[in-house]
Amino acid sequence: MKFTTNRDNLLKPLQLVTGVVERRQTLPVLQNILVSADDNGLSLRGTDMEVEMVAQASEGVTVVRPGETTISARKLSDIWRALPDGAEVSIEVHDDRAVVRSGRSRFTLSTLPASDFPGLDSTAADTEFNIARGDMQRLVRQTSFAMAQQDVRFYLNGMLLEVTDQHIRSVATDAYRLAMCTLSQGVAGVERIRAVVPRKGVLELARMVADNDEDVHCAIGKNYLRARQGPFSLGTRLLDATYPDYENVIPPMPDNRFVADRETLRSVFGRVGILSNEKYPGVRLGMEADVLTVQANNPEQEEAEEEVAVEYGGEKVEIGFNVAYLQDILGVLDTDSVRIAVSDSESSALIDGPGAEHSVYVLMPMNL
The missing domain is CATH 3.10.150.10 (DNA Polymerase III, subunit A, domain 2)
Structure with missing residues (x-):
């Protein structure tokens, strides 16, 4: 040769x-x-x-x-x-x-x-469809960060790709947070196909579509997914597992919710989080009358606090969250504003971008 x-x-x-x-x-x-x-x-x-x-x-x-x-x-x-x-x-x-x-x-x-050199066995595709490169990037980018790493519940170490005649959806969770992104385009004739793509396959898919504007052709079989884009083709085995019923985890929109500038809030979390506990990096959010108070402390008795002007008219609520998880969510949202809604100090928060309901996040609270 x-x-x-x-x-x-x-x-x-x-x-x-x-x-x-x-x-x-x-x-x-x-x-x-x-x-x-x-x-x-x-x-x-x-x-x-x-x-x-x-x-x-x-x-x-x-x-x-x-x-x-x-x-x-x-x-x-x-x-x-x-x-x-x-x-x-x-x-x-x-x-x-x-x-x-x-x-x-x-x-x-x-x-x-x-x-x-071995080949990768694949089964016949149950469904095939084309998806715009930008849409595929959105499905992966806005959810993949929530995948678990080396969890014994191996189905959490991947991303669910769900295809129906109404939507294409990605879901990822590590049991502490859940991320869901939905495209309002379906595949005709498909009732419901669910594929759990392993973590490595998801990350390599993201790399493949990063610099190429061509559409992506996807073929999903019983235990296999192949994505083709121009001269590149990614094949991955699927995880043989039933994904959790994620729809039951997503709460209805709580009454106590505030809207803030996303970048402003991201900066505040970054500053206050400096003095959070290094092992358990939590921040406390206090909500009342158009003001959000963000606080953190650590075992050395050091403290940080900052107030942020927000749109809020709900009850007075204090709740703690892992600041790294909050930053992950704010980092992938593609809206100028962010909405965070909670029922009380012990319930999960629902996070999204106002007017951009295609991406929804659920975050478990943290005891501080």
Whole structure:
């Protein structure tokens, strides 16, 4: 196998494909990426047997001799990044060695047979649909931060993607907070499909759609999801689990609610949170007559307090929250204002952006 290309043509494909490859693998070939060259151009594939990324490249690639092999993902990616912008590069494979040449540089890498590289089994799709790149970004960005990490309830270590003929919705929760984003576009003929996408698949999907304006084509099967966007394709196994009944967790809009400028409130939480308990970073919110008082203290008897002008006409309420969780929510909302509503000091808060009900957040209170 031999091909030539410009360094810049393969930089993003290599970064995306290498992103799914784990550094520590029981199978050595899984530390490699599959490189295939034919008359149609170049194909790069990486997998950890749960998530798979494929990148196609044809423009600016000259295939001198077709073939395929597997090359260390990290080493090839590191070499590629280290080459100067615009450099012309060739890769030639002989026996079990791949030689990378660019200018006066030469790198000789070990390879493993392409026949050893595993594929990711997939089932036939139950539904397929196209979604605008911006909408897919919104579904992921506004909910994925609430996914759990390494929770024994493994279904929490992922994001629910729900498709009906009325909506496409994403939901994530770690049992302390819940995030939901709904697009008011459905898929005709679909009654209800629920796919629990694992955390890594969600994060790699976000990376894939970050810099490409093309629509995303999604195919969902019984245990598999594939998302294609232009020359890139992400495949991921789905978590075999029943997701919690999230709709019962979302309370009706409480009467005690205030509206504030989102960036102002975010800055206040950032300042006051400096003196919160490092292990349990909580802040206390006191609401009364168009004023919100934000307080924090720590075991060293240090305190911080700041008042914020808000729109509030409810009862006097004091309630505590994890300030990091509040900041996460304010960081992904795409509205100028934020609305926080509570029933009392012991009930969950409902948070959204006024006039932008497509994103809703539920946050458990914290004892301070």
